[in-house]
Amino acid sequence: MLAMPEINHIKKLRNIKSLSINEISKRTGFCWETVKKYADKDQLPTDKIPVKKGMMYEEKWGEIVSDWLMEDYGLKKKLRRNNKVLFGQLQKLGFKGSYRTLCNFIAEWKDKQLDESEELKEEYERLTHPPAEAQVDFGITEAVQEGKVKDIHCLIMSFPYSNGGLAVPLPAENQECFLEGLKILFRQAGFVPRKLRLDNLPAAVVKARGNQQETVFTEAFQRFASHYGFEAQACNPRKGNEKGHVENKVGYVRYNFFTPSPVIQNFTHLGEMLWEQSKKDHQRKHYKKGKLIADLLEEEKKYGLALPETEFPVFKKAMVTANKYGEINIDSVAIHVPNSYHYNKLYLITYWDKYKVVSPHGEVLSEGPRPYINKSREIPWNSILKNWIRKPRSVVYSRYFPYLPGRISHYLSIDSMKLRKERVIWLLSCILKFDMQEINDRFYELLPAETKESESFHDSIEHPFDVNWSMYDSLQPLNDSRSKEEV
Helix, strand or coil, X not given: CCCHHXXXXXXHHHHCCCCCHHHHHHHHCCCHHHHHHHHHXXXXXXXXXXXXXXXXXXXXXXXXXXXXXXXXXXCCHHHCCCXXXXXXXXHHCCCCCCHHHHHHHHHHHHHHHXXXXXXXXXXXXXXXXXXXXXXXXXXXXXXXXXXXXXXXEEEEEEECCCCEEEEEEECCCCHHHHHHHHHHHHHHHCXXXXXXXXXXXXXXXXXXXXXXXXXXXXXXXXXXXXXXXXXXXXXXXXCHHHHHHHHHHHHHHHHHHCCCXXXXXXXXXXXXXXXXXXHHHCCCECCCCCCEHHHHHHHHHHHCECCCCCXXXXXXXXXXXXXCCCEEEECCEEXXXXXXXXXXXXXXXXXXXXXXXXXXXXXXXXXXECHHHHCXXXXXXXXXXXXXXXXXXXXXXXXXHHHCCHHHHHHCCCCCHHHHHHHHHHHHHHHCCCCHHHHHHCHHHHCCCHHHHHCCHHHHCCXXXXXXXXXXXXXXXXXXXXXXXXX
16 A cells, blocks of 8 residues: 555646556556556545454364363463364364464464463453442551561551542551451541451451352451441452552552651551551542542541441450460460469460460469560661762761661761761671660760770861860869969
């Protein structure tokens, strides 16, 4: 097919200059049939549907191979037939085509029927979300507490109707944390959603939906749902698209609220930070409806359920036995319980953040925070400090600088690049023996004494720990000197 400028040129020579077909063919260099086609005939678009031709499409072979491929994709990969086996079976049925013809058809079938993960494509239906429906899911993020990294399991609740979201930090994803997190989220929202969609969390689901059987929830979760009045809806296995709104909200919270990792005091402090950030985020407009998310949440509140007058008490009670060392197992950690050897059985009551061991007579033998509350890991200061030695100017701008304890942070905030590099080298030598918090606590003890003596006067002006003692001497009372003069 010729380009439109060439077609217009041929029509101009034919209709305006009245040239013959032969003359136009000589001038343009196109063959006579082509010139005749574009000069005297109308070039109107057609709605013809291209039909694939060939024995794989016009005969029965394509349908047979498609059925075989669909059957094989219901089996494990090692049990599926490859192209060579399929070609041999087709030849037994009288197939006269080549092996390459079959391979091309199979490649086209896979491109049409399979996705990037080699799974059969499915057509998804766009879901509609009425008010007062919510979705929940966990997302793992990080925070820094006392110079160490803590893994934060954020329970996030999203409202697809208003595009609002709430988050509460928790130390784990067990049943106690899950239910306690839902209580906090309901309280922050100001209402209870009528329907709550979740995936097959072990904290809520005993058995997922399948084999023509509905989802089986845990007894504790059913009691919790009955108390608050919402209807729990579990997704089908491996169908994250059924709660796609909260899946996206998990990423939104992670990249907007936890990047970089915030410095926290405890879980309560982090919860207050997330609550303030969520309220601030609700002041933006809905991406489609044009209203503030906060206003849409208020509309949803009218359709939701009222909070019950009494909160649901969340705890788990179990019967345990202490070993010969007087220890019981809590969160895979052996905890010593005083006087536990006097009793054959003990009651272990676990809350989301603490535990309590009670004797059969009601005496509290031991209580304290659950082991995972204090679980943390060290920041890789060794590699960070080595990088700071190479680039001392970037120290105060590094994302890790706010994680330094107060004395060390102030010690490295000096303007002199020479002194800053020396101090980073000193800090690197200390970090091989002590952790960062211990260095901060024993700062004046570990600080080398020769550093003060070797610094020149002009460097000492920038040194935050050098003191001009003459200023303090001028404040000393002169009573002794006057008495001597009088004598």
